[in-house]
Amino acid sequence: MSITGTTRLFAIVGDPVAPLRSPALFNAAFARLGRDAAFLPMQILAGRLEESWPGLAAIENLDGLVVTMPHKEAVVPLLQALGPTARLTGTVNTVRRRAEGGFEGEMFDGEGFRDGLERAGHAPHGKKILQIGCGAAGRAIAFALARAGTAHLSLQDAAPGRAASLAAQLRRHVPQLSCSHEGAGIAGHDIIVNATPMGLRDGDPMPLDPTLLSRDQVVADVIPNPEVTPLIAAARALGCPTVTGRAMHEGQARLAAAWLGIEGWES
Amino acid sequence: MSITGTTRLFAIVGDPVAPLRSPALFNAAFARLGRDAAFLPMQILAGRLEESWPGLAAIENLDGLVVTMPHKEAVVPLLQALGPTARLTGTVNTVRRRAEGGFEGEMFDGEGFRDGLERAGHAPHGKKILQIGCGAAGRAIAFALARAGTAHLSLQDAAPGRAASLAAQLRRHVPQLSCSHEGAGIAGHDIIVNATPMGLRDGDPMPLDPTLLSRDQVVADVIPNPEVTPLIAAARALGCPTVTGRAMHEGQARLAAAWLGIEGWES
Numbered sequence: 001m002s003i004t005g006t007t008r009l010f011a012i013v014g015d016p017v018a019p020l021r022s023p024a025l026f027n028a029a030f031a032r033l034g035r036d037a038a039f040l041p042m043q044i045l046a047g048r049l050e051e052s053w054p055g056l057a058a059i060e061n062l063d064g065l066v067v068t069m070p071h072k073e074a075v076v077p078l079l080q081a082l083g084p085t086a087r088l089t090g091t092v093n094t095v096r097r098r099a100e101g102g103f104e105g106e107m108f109d110g111e112g113f114r115d116g117l118e119r120a121g122h123a124p125h126g127k128k129i130l131q132i133g134c135g136a137a138g139r140a141i142a143f144a145l146a147r148a149g150t151a152h153l154s155l156q157d158a159a160p161g162r163a164a165s166l167a168a169q170l171r172r173h174v175p176q177l178s179c180s181h182e183g184a185g186i187a188g189h190d191i192i193v194n195a196t197p198m199g200l201r202d203g204d205p206m207p208l209d210p211t212l213l214s215r216d217q218v219v220a221d222v223i224p225n226p227e228v229t230p231l232i233a234a235a236r237a238l239g240c241p242t243v244t245g246r247a248m249h250e251g252q253a254r255l256a257a258a259w260l261g262i263e264g265w266e267s
Numbered sequence: 268m269s270i271t272g273t274t275r276l277f278a279i280v281g282d283p284v285a286p287l288r289s290p291a292l293f294n295a296a297f298a299r300l301g302r303d304a305a306f307l308p309m310q311i312l313a314g315r316l317e318e319s320w321p322g323l324a325a326i327e328n329l330d331g332l333v334v335t336m337p338h339k340e341a342v343v344p345l346l347q348a349l350g351p352t353a354r355l356t357g358t359v360n361t362v363r364r365r366a367e368g369g370f371e372g373e374m375f376d377g378e379g380f381r382d383g384l385e386r387a388g389h390a391p392h393g394k395k396i397l398q399i400g401c402g403a404a405g406r407a408i409a410f411a412l413a414r415a416g417t418a419h420l421s422l423q424d425a426a427p428g429r430a431a432s433l434a435a436q437l438r439r440h441v442p443q444l445s446c447s448h449e450g451a452g453i454a455g456h457d458i459i460v461n462a463t464p465m466g467l468r469d470g471d472p473m474p475l476d477p478t479l480l481s482r483d484q485v486v487a488d489v490i491p492n493p494e495v496t497p498l499i500a501a502a503r504a505l506g507c508p509t510v511t512g513r514a515m516h517e518g519q520a521r522l523a524a525a526w527l528g529i530e531g532w533e534s
Contacts, residue, residue, distance in 0.1 A: 001268060003294050005279075005287035005308045012272075017328065020272035027270050038307065041272045043327040055322015060310040061284065 001031045001038065008037040009061050010260065013049065014068035017041035019225040021246075022066055025253050026262075033264050037063075046070040053078045057103065064260040065095040067105075069197075072136040079105045088143055088173060091136040094256040106259060109137045110144030112252030113193075113222065118148075119251070120243045122191060122218045125149035130184060132156045132207045133195030134166045137222055141195050142166055146174040153177060154184035158196075191218045199229030210234035218242070224249040268298045268305065275304040276328050277527065280316065281335035284308035286492040288513075289333055292520050293529075300531050304330075313337040320345045324370065331527040332362040334372075336464075339403040346372045350526075355410055355440060358403040361523040373526060376404045377411030379519030380460075380489065385415075386518070387510045389458060389485045392416035397451060399423045399474045400462030401433045404489055408462050409433055413441040420444060421451035425463075458485040466496030477501035485509070491516040 012022045018041075026039035044052050049071045056062060067075045072091045076082065079095065080102030086092045092105030117124060124145045131142055134157040145153055153170070155163040163181040170179050186192060186208060198204045200223050210231060213219065219235035224245035232242050257265045279289045285308075293306035311319050316338045323329060334342045339358045343349065346362065347369030353359045359372030384391060391412045398409055401424040412420055420437070422430040430448040437446050453459060453475060465471045467490050477498060480486065486502035491512035499509050524532045 001270075002291065003268075003305060003307060004291045005283075005289075006285045007290065007308060009307060009309075015327075016272075018273045022272075023274065024269065024271045038270060038305065040270060040276060040305065040307065041274060041328060042276075044325050045327065048325045052322035052325035055319035055325070058311050058315045058319035058322070060282075060312065061308060 001027055003038050004036075006036055007061070008063050009040065009059065010037060010064045010066070011040040011042045011062065012066040012068055013042045013044045013056070013071055015043055015045050015070060017043040020068065021224055021249055022068075022253060025250070026257070029257065029262065029265055033262070035262070037262075044071065047074075049074045050078065063097055066256055067093050067095060072107075072109075075105060079103050082106070085110065085140060085143065088169075089136070089139040091140060093140075093252065094259055096260050107140045108252045108255040108259070109248070110140030110142070111255055112250075113137075113141045113220075113248040114144040114148050115251030115255065116247030116249075117191075117220060117243055120247055122220070122241065122243060123148070124191065126151050127190040128152045128154075128188060129191045129193060130154045130156070130186060130189040131193040131195055133193075133197075133222075134159075134162045135195070135197075138195035139166055141193065141222070142170055143173070145193075146170050146177045146179070151178065153179045154189065155179065155181045156184070186212045186217070187214070189217060191220060194219075194221045194223070194229075194231055197223070199223045199226070199231055204230075206231055206234070210238065213238055213240055215239035220248075221245050222248055268294055270305050271303075273303055274328070275330050276307065276326065277304060277331045277333070278307040278309045278329065279333040279335055280309045280311045280323070280338055282310050282312050282337060284310040287335065288491055288516055289335075289520060292517070293524070296524065296529065296532055300529070302529070304529075311338065314341075316341045317345065330364055333523055334360050334362060339374075339376075342372060346370050349373070352377065352407060352410065356403070356406040358407060360407075360519065361526055363527050374407045375519045375522040375526070376515075377407030377409070379517075379522055380404075380408045380487075380515040381411040381415050382518030382522065383514030383516075384458075384487060384510055387514050389487070389508065389510060390415070391458065393418050394457040395419045395421075395455060396458045396460060397421045397423070397453060397456040398460040398462055400460075400464075400489075401426075401429045402462070402464075405462035406433055408460065408489070409437055410440070412460075413437050413444045413446070418445065420446045421456065422446070422448045423451070453479045453484070454481070456484060458487060461486075461488045461490070461496075461498055464490070466490045466493070466498055471497075473498055473501070477505065480505055480507055482506035487515075488512050489515055
């Protein structure tokens with residue numbers, strides 16, 4: 001790639017940025033496509049997105065942003081328009097400049113996860129799924145699993161009331177979904193999803209007790225880096241099929257790129 | 268070059284950005300030095316730098332900026348500290364993040380021009396120089412020529428009073444300088460400097476009547492792109508030695524890079 005005065009910019013805003021894989025993924029795509037564009041890491045600390053927004057908006061050759069931790073909810077009130085999943089979940093992970101001015105946001109974490117799961121050969125349709133973690137990414141994932149025809153979705157979250165509230169919202173929007181939010185053990189589920197940040201940092205506790213897994217259960221994680229979290233490692237040791245956060249991340253990037261007008265991503 | 272989550276950022280802010288040569292120049296240096304850094308064009312329109320500043324400042328991995336038209340004066344009040352030439356000229360073309368927080372600015376247009384002139388074999392020391400244009404870049408160039416031991420500096424500017432005001436300031440700060448600001452013709456000068464923006468756009472009038480040049484006069488221009496302005500082309504047709512804006516730009520970039528802590532620029 002070569003950056004000159006004519007290069008169009010995209011960026012991922014978050015903190016930390018050093019472990020992020022999006023810059024390498026998008027820049028490789030730009031190079032492959034011969035597109036005069038660059039995708040940058042922009043480290044913006046928690047609580048500082050609002051003050052930084054007018055500045056980001058004033059960069060005329062900045063065409064779009066990917067938004068990651070800790071800004072996926074904070075960005076929502078700064079935007080002029082929201083896509084359907086962003087409205088439903090109150091979270092945004094991709095922002096594009098509108099022709100009529102201002103910015104529009106949409107959330108692809110959920111559909112990216114679903115896409116990664118399907119490409120790994122574990123389509124959620126008709127499956128019983130246990131999802132641990134109902135934060136920003138978790139909400140989007142639950143909606144995507146519900147829409148994809150999951151037979152039953154069990155939700156858990158350490159924060160009181162969060163799983164119940166998401167379950168209620170899911171029932172309103174996807175009435176055919178069978179959904180529960182308390183007391184479900186690990187047994188009886190076809191797919192176990194970690195949608196918590198546990199595993200991102202060394203020494204994090206496991207999101208679940210892996211000795212309770214059985215080898216026919218698929219274990220999926222949202223953490224892209226490290227790709228093999230302690231949970232994924234434990235599941236593999238037991239012989240469980242696994243889907244890492246890298247699959248979700250590649251799914252997200254694919255969907256975000258298409259929405260940002262980056263054509264030919266998979267050519 | 269490859270941009271990942273760990274890449275440090277530098278940028279040039281201005282409008283227009285498409286013709287700027289700094290991104291290519293700095294990124295080639297980063298690649299040569301094996302430095303994990305990228306230099307971006309950031310298009311910010313006239314009058315919008317102030318509102319964009321908190322956002323630029325909030326990008327934690329943005330280590331420095333080059334500032335170009337139309338922001339070289341507008342950036343001054345946004346900074347926490349100024350270098351000596353920035354204080355003297357009220358203009359800034361390079362900004363770096365300070366270890367103690369905030370930003371510091373300095374102006375290298377003048378010394379970059381002087382450096383380019385010297386490297387082209389036309390040191391200003393002891394020379395009689397006519398400088399046309401006393402704006403932001405012109406002020407910095409006049410100070411650099413004065414400090415470098417110019418024998419006599421004749422200043423011209425189409426804006427009433429601007430040449431006189433710069434001449435008075437020069438006399439205060441460089442008392443040994445012989446300096447005039449009115450009525451000097453082209454004849455009798457060893458070096459003629461265009462420090463106006465004329466020549467940047469197609470159809471611009473010439474900053475001076477080239478038929479009045481004689482072939483022993485050096486003609487220098489500040490416009491880096493197009494490198495051969497109509498003035499440079501006319502001077503070459505007459506057989507005059509010429510120094511293009513590219514030499515000034517390379518001088519600026521060299522000095523700015525050193526001040527931004529980019530080591531080994533010329534290795």
